[in-house]
């Protein structure tokens with residue numbers, strides 16, 4: 202029978218990251234040893250104190266639907282965290298608990314974008330911010346994040362992209378895939394623009410804890426006039442190494458939360474009850490578990506950045522946040538897609554072509570350093586060997 206799927210779905214492109222991953226897994230099934238740097242997935246186990254809280258919740262029989270908005274204790278814990286760590290005065294009524302930040306993106310964009318609305322989105326960026334607006338019939342209009350600008354936003358360019366159809370603006374800091382962290386000056390400029398042009402701001406802060414060199418994460422909602430127009434999106438996947446638990450949240454004025462809750466109800470009803478209980482513990486009983494992981498990431502980053510910059514023809518900035526290095530391959534003269542394919546076939550190293558994250562990513566490869574130090578060393582050595590072979594014309 203012919204497939205009778207909606208035309209709307211034709212607007213969604215499958216994840217380019219998963220495509221690399223699937224090919225790498227198929228190679229492994231054929232007995233090849235591939236080194237994985239493609240997924241944005243911490244390699245640490247979830248800290249023990251969080252797992253124990255989840256087991257306890259299950260043993261307590263915490264196995265039923267919670268309020269759609271989320272368990273009140275978790276909403277309170279999230280609000281307290283936002284007050285204490287992010288300097289924004291949220292209360293529990295302003296928090297919606299979601300199934301990962303991915304659902305938070307979907308609920309937020311569904312709630313604010315009408316067909317034909319424009320939304321300003323960084324280029325390059327994590328693809329959901331391009332795909333979900335398209336699914337909704339809205340138009341993602343990209344603004345550049347450039348290496349030569351240290352991946353800060355060019356405020357003049359951003360301003361030039363605003364039209365009477367622009368409804369919202371997305372920022373992701375620290376950023377996937379560049380690892381860039383927006384500084385206060387840039388954030389203040391964005392805030393002025395948002396207030397002046399009456400734009401909503403969607404701030405993805407999933408990597409806020411993964412930050413290096415003493416850099417500080419600043420929540421844009423904490424700047425004057427911004428809380429009322431900002432959706433702060435965050436979750437537990439990256440900081441607490443809980444990607445499989447699927448838990449996140451949106452913080453926004455409560456009138457917006459009520460609207461988001463309508464789509465959330467129809468979409469997922471609520472996040473899993475026992476996972477919500479464990480998330481309360483993650484926030485309230487954390488000692489130095491996250492800081493230790495961050496210290497380890499920073500060492501791995503230093504190792505990977507040094508090794509990549511030592512390869513003739515490759516270069517990268519040292520990322521201030523997240524766990525990606527964005528490798529500049531422009532001088533080699535090959536496309537990102539070709540180079541990623543070549544390195545996978547030749548060196549058995551899985552990296553993501555930068556153009557997967559938008560046209561601004563062309564000429565780059567994304568390498569995740571959420572991998573063990575030995576894997577990073579071995580991976581960089583394999584990359585160096587394959588690049589040399591290419592330059593020597595032995596391919």
Ligand SMILES: Cc1ncc(COP(=O)(O)O)c(C=O)c1O
Nearest residue numbers: 241301302303327377407436438
């Ligand atoms: C910028 C960004 N936001 C959100 C997510 C997804 O978060 P979650 O696992 O909470 O859905 C990712 C995952 O890679 C990401 O890179």
